[in-house]
Structures are given as structure tokens and as C-alpha cells.
Amino acid sequence: MSHNRPMTMPSAVSKTLLEHADTNPGSPAVNFQAEAPPTDAPPIDAPRERPMTTIAATAVQPDVIPRADTKTATDSSRAFSSTLGDISCLNPRMQCRDVDVWYADKQAIKNISLDIGRNEVVSMIGPSGCGKSTFLRCLNRMNDSIPSARVSGSIKIDGQEILDKHVDVVPLRARVGMVFQKPNPFPKSIYENIAYGPRIHGLTNHRTELDELVETSLRKAGLWEEVKDRLDQPGTGLSGGQQQRLCIARTIAVSPEVILMDEPCSALDPIATAKVEELIDELRTNYSIAIVTHSMQQAARVSQRTAYFHLGDLIEVGTTEQIFNQPQHRLTEDYITGRFG
């Protein structure tokens, strides 16, 4: 996998290539480039490898594309050596160091180090297939259920290592809850959806306590008013946005410390999205939140810090303001300004 590391190359050249790709759909080069931002499609080798190859190939034959670009850039603007910006934060809840994940022989993320602070929302952005979900799933060891996945490195929650084989994932997942891309309520009643987690963890002793917990969780998720009269109806009967908020309520019902959200709004309409974003903002006062999103506006709206992933590398981390206003890395800038992905 020697070509996995992007090489030094004239940025103008590759920039041209990229712009070319954007403006000229029809040339053979575009067919090639169009595949460059890998989709979330099934893990096939080819599409993932190609962007690398493209960059590398261009680097070898710079004179193929004669036109010079107006914008100048330093030679190393698209090279990646180590994460730019401050990966740590003042008051970390979780600390990830040198996390690598392989799916079978393929490395999905490389050397990721990132802190997730208390009472903050960290958003992770980047083109599809760059390993955002993979990284997120490491934080509560959801990758355990993928037989081919191998994780190395160190992830600590409150100073406690979680990647160790002997760590029990059940309490870990009670501490680090997760909301998935597609709303996935249990095919049970709304009440059961919320009550399930607390019940298996034995968080409540009485039915009344449980009832209260269900109500507070639904209230926190802003769903109580909408569903209080039909708690015994199936959770799958709610609208998409309501289902996603139900899933958030289900997650906060077990009182986690960290909530992981993997593109929670990608299946929702703008109004439902706004509600969920509002909810995330409220939840920040009590929880640490790591959110993967495809929408840069969303990242800008809800997060305090942002991490930009690119093809398995963590390119740049910074405050959201800084990332969106003064990205330091060329790749970040390209992505933010919509030239990539």
C-alpha cells in the first residue's frame, strides 16, 4: 500500500484536475474523477483506491495538464504528514491516540488521535468512505460485531482504556450511547423503546420510576408532547424525524456520558433536522457528543470543534469557527469550499 500516502506534487496541477472534473462532465478524465469522492457504497476496493492513484499519477506526469491555475499554493498543500491543529482539548472525556482500524487487510483509518471534551459537540466531516463512521464506532466498540474489523491504538474514557480485550462492552455502551444514521427504533411500543435500556441495566427499581425515566427521556428528546398519548403504540409508526428523536431518547434513557451520532439527520427533512439540531445543542449541557455529518452547515451550527477526515486520515482538527473560516490544510479548504466531495 505504498501509494496510500499522498505524494508531494504541484498543487496547481491537481487543482486543475479537480476543477476540470467539476466543470467538464463528459471527458474520460471526469469519469475517473467522478468516482474520486467514494460513496458510502459497499466496501469495494477500486473506488477507494482510485483517488490516491489519481493524485499520485498526476504527480508523476505533471506536464499532462499544461494549464496553470490562477490560485497559487505551496508544494505541500495536499500532502499529509500529521494532523493539523490541536487534537486535544481542555477537559477531555475521551482521548483517542493512534487509532488504526483494518477491515481484513484494508486499513480504513490511520493513526487517528482526537479528544472529545466534556459538554461539547465534536463534529466529524469528510468525504464518504473516509472512515468517519469507522472511527465513531470505535468509541463504543461497535466494530466488535464486524468479524473482519481490527482496532489498535488507545481510546480512553475518563482515563480508562476501552480497547482492551477484557473490557466489558455492555457497561461501556451504557456510558457511550449511539444514534445511527437510519432511525432504528425497536419494533415495539414507544414506551418499550425507551424502557428497554434502563430495564436491562437495572437502572430503575419500580414501575413508577421507569415511567418517570421514560417521560424525562422523551421530554429531553423533545418528543413527549407528540407521543404522550400513544406510548403503547409501535415506535415504528412514527415519522422519520420522530423516530430519530425516539432513538435519541432511547440513548439518553440509559444516562450515557457520551453520545455518538452517525449522520443522524441524513434521512430527515429540514424541519425534522432543525429539531434534532436544536436537541443536540440542548444535550450538550449534559453530555459529550460526537457527531458525524455530511452537512457542513450542520457541523457549523451544532459543533464547537470540528475534525476533518480524508481517506482514513484525520487531516485537521480545530474549533469549528477556525476550520470553516481559516482552514489550514489545502484538503480541508477544498472540502469546505465545495471543491471536493
Add this chain to the structure above:
Amino acid sequence: MNSTPPPSPTPNADPRADDNQQDSASAGRRPIDIVNAGLKRRYAAEKRFRFMGATAVALGLTFVALLFFNIISNGYTAFQQTYVQLPVYFDPEVIDPDGLIQAGDLNADEINKELIRVNFLKLARDALRERFPEVKGRSAKRKLYGLLSPGVPQQLREMVAHHPELIGERRETWLIADDDVDMFMKGRSTPVKRIDTSGSATIVTVPSSDDTLQIISSGADFNVVFERMRTATPTDKTTADGTTLDSDMPSYLIAINHGLVKVESITAHDITGQVLLPLKNQDPATPRSWELLELSNPQSARRLKDQELAWVLSLKDAGALKKRFNTLFFTQGSSREPELAGIGGAFMGSLFTLTLTLLFSFPIAVGTAIYLEEFAPKNRWTDLIEININNLAAVPSIVFGLLGLAVFINFFGVPRSTPLVAAMVLTLMTLPTIIIASRAALKSVPPSIREAALGVGASPLQTQFHHVLPLAMPGMLTGTIIGMAQALGETAPLLMIGMIAFIVDIPGGFTDPSTVLPVQIFLWADSPERGFVERTSAAIMVLLTFLIMMNLLAVLLRRRFERRW
């Protein structure tokens, strides 16, 4: 179904070929024209396919209908059984010579014990002789006794056991008729044609023997019969004047003055015949007060001979023969006598066997499926296991029978012919079916549900049992029911483990010798008696009903589980 000629290109390929040609020739042809050109063929293909589908369905339905018609028309009569009404005298001398039962201080068990030694057969025979006092001679009496089923003594014994107050009474009692009588009553022995008479009949006694009579008709009644016989079945004894009947011809009986005379020789205007039932008097009979009966099946092709039929006809005319609902068929075990043979034993055997099979196979199969699908590492061993499970489903079932015989019976010493060993063998047989269906059901549960459960901190086992299993349950149940239906209808492996033994008793438990429905059907289908033919079909009906009930249950269960979203 591959009836379409292979060279015909698919509708897709054609327009594309056109397209290429058109590109060089005239670029004017728009894609929509190409699409339209192909439409007709596509619709034709669709129509053809629909037609073939409908034909296949219709054909299938026809055969199912035929099957049901055949089984039901053959078998519905088995749900009725003929009973003979006879005046039975419950003779205290025979039943209770010491007066112990009548004294009234015996309990039910003791009464039963007393009754075991009682000769109830004598009571039944006495009743028959009383009804037909004219029957003399040992062989004639034996034939007469043959009208009643060998099960009658047992029937009387049970009656007395339940109602000891019958002792000493004379009662008109409905007794089980023999299967030959039963068959006659169900029209499976011979049709009886009644031929009206036009002349008046004079009866003349024949001096040489006292049970032969000559009957002369003033009309052409006998001529009709005679002419038919002379042309249809002439024998070397047939002359222009008359003929002698033998047992290969249809029998003719003359019902006159409450008696029956069997025609032995016939001329155009008189007959000579043997008295089968004594006449009340020998007065001349007016036209239409007597009739001619034709038993179309020759005597040699019937099990009931003319004499027995005469008794049966007289009983029938007196209203003493009746078909009633055949409770015996449902309550009795098997028997060598068709009229006593019931499906009860086999039904209970099947029930016990299936219960055990379900108890064995469902947990094992579901456990295996969950383990293989959700927990087992994917490596060469699990691949091997998977392949072998699939192979097991294709093993001929008789092989499982051999295995059961060798391993369960000979090695582990499980008692043979029992529901226990049958269930063990059938479990082996149904396991692959249920496992495969269960795995498919588990696979179809969306992974997002598993993630959701794991995400709130459920352990893998909790994830399975709280979330995955309830969703997979309908599919698993379907597989289980298919497996159970297979087990219910299985015969071959059970033959190997002794279920084919002739067992009269109804099994009372899992280790009692018993048989099962399909084996019972197999055994009855093999029996020569006519009575077993209808019972075979009736048993098939019971088996099918059993199956349909099981399927209904499956549908209900599935609905129940599905309603939990």
C-alpha cells in the same frame, strides 16, 4: 417451459442491434421508436408467461380436486357403521349366576372383573336365533352368527358394565354388524333391483323336499327374466323351456308372503326355488303384492351369499338395520376386523410422536440456527457444518430409520415401536429443515435492530432473545410447521423402528408401543377386506385434517407474533 425457440433474440438485444445499424444509416430514428418497436414483443412475452402460469395453477388445482374427490368419495362411508337391532336377553344365569352384581355391592372394578369371564357371545347368538328361529343345522347357524361382528361380546360387556341394571332384562339392542353386512348396506356388495310383477302368483309345494317351492305366475313376469338369461348368459343347461341358475349368474329372489324364495330354475311362467326365509302362508298372491329381486352381482363374486343376504334384507325391511355415526372409528385402535378397526390408536401415536418431535427438534434447531448465524466464528469448521446440515436435508428418510434402529434401539436400548424412538428419528429428519428455515429467518432480521440493541448496551444474548428472535419467530415457526408436517406424513423411517407392528391398544404414553397415522394407512391399504378400503381413505382424511389443523395453528401463531410489530 423452454418452449420458445432459442434463436429468437431477447427484446433487449434487438433494439440495440437496430441502433447500431441506424447510427450509420440514418440517425433519424429516435430511441422512443425503438422502444415502441419492441413493446409488442414484450407484451406478447408477458401474456405468454401469464397464460402458462394460469395453466399451471389450473392444472394443479384440478389434480388437488381430483385427489380430494377420490379420497372423499371412497372414504366418507367409513364415518358410518351398520348396526343390527336384536332382542337381547341379558340372562342373569349367564352374566351373573351368583347374583353378585345384582346384589349391588360391587364397585366398578369388581364388576369389570366379574364380567371378563362371562360368555356374552352366547347372549348375542341367542338373540340371533330368537330372531330367526327357523335356522337349523350347524353350518347355517354359523352363517347366521357371522352377521354380527366379533366385537359384539365386548360391546355387550361394556353395556352391562356401565348399566348393571340391564341384567335380567330383555332389550332391543343395536349391535355392531359384520363388515360384510356393512358393505352391503353401503351398496358396495351388490345392487338390489326390484322388479314389479304383473301376474298373480300361485304357490305349489314340491313334495320331494320341504324347503323347495314352485311359484307360478299368471303374468309374463318370469318370461322377462328368462328371456334375458337365455340371451345374455346361456349355459349348457339352458333349453328353450327353461334354465337352471348357477352361482355365476345374478341371483333372483322372490319376495312373497313375507318370505323369500331363491330362484333355482326358471321357465317362461314358473320358477322352482329354495325357501330362504319361510313364508307366512302359501296363499296365492295378488299382482304387485309380491316382487322379484335381482341381485346383480353373482353369488360367487360376493362375500355375502344369498341366504345371508336374505336375512339381511329381512332385517332391513323390518327396520332393524341402520347406519349410524361410526364412533368406533375414532375411539378404537386397529383391528383385524374392519368394523372394529379405528384410527384412535394411530392418532394418539401420531400426537405423542409429534409432541415429542416438536419438543426435541424446535429448541435444538433454533439453538443451532442462532449459534451458527449469530455467534459461531466463520471458519472452515462452521462451513463444513453448514454444508453437512444442507446435505442432511437431502438424505433419504429411510436412512434415518436405519440409523435409529442401529443407534437408538440397538445401542441405546430405547424401546422399539414407541413414540419416543419415533420422535428421536423424526427429530433427526426434521432438524435440517428447521435449521435452514430458522437461519433464513434470522438473516432476514435487519441488522439495524441488532445495532440498536447493542448500542443501548444489550449483551449479544439479550440482543438475540429480546429483539432478533421475536422478529425471526414467524419464519422459524413456518419452518417448524413444514418440518412437523413432514414428520407427520413420514412412513419409511418408522417402518425400520417397529412402528409397523400390529398394535391394538391405544397408547397411553410416550413409551407405549404404538403406530402412527401414515403407517396405519399403509397397513390398511395393504389389507384385502373391502371394509379397509374405505377406512384407508377415511384415515387419509383424518391425516389431512390433522395437517390442515397444524397449518392453521401455524398461521394463527404467526399472526400473533407478527402483531407485535
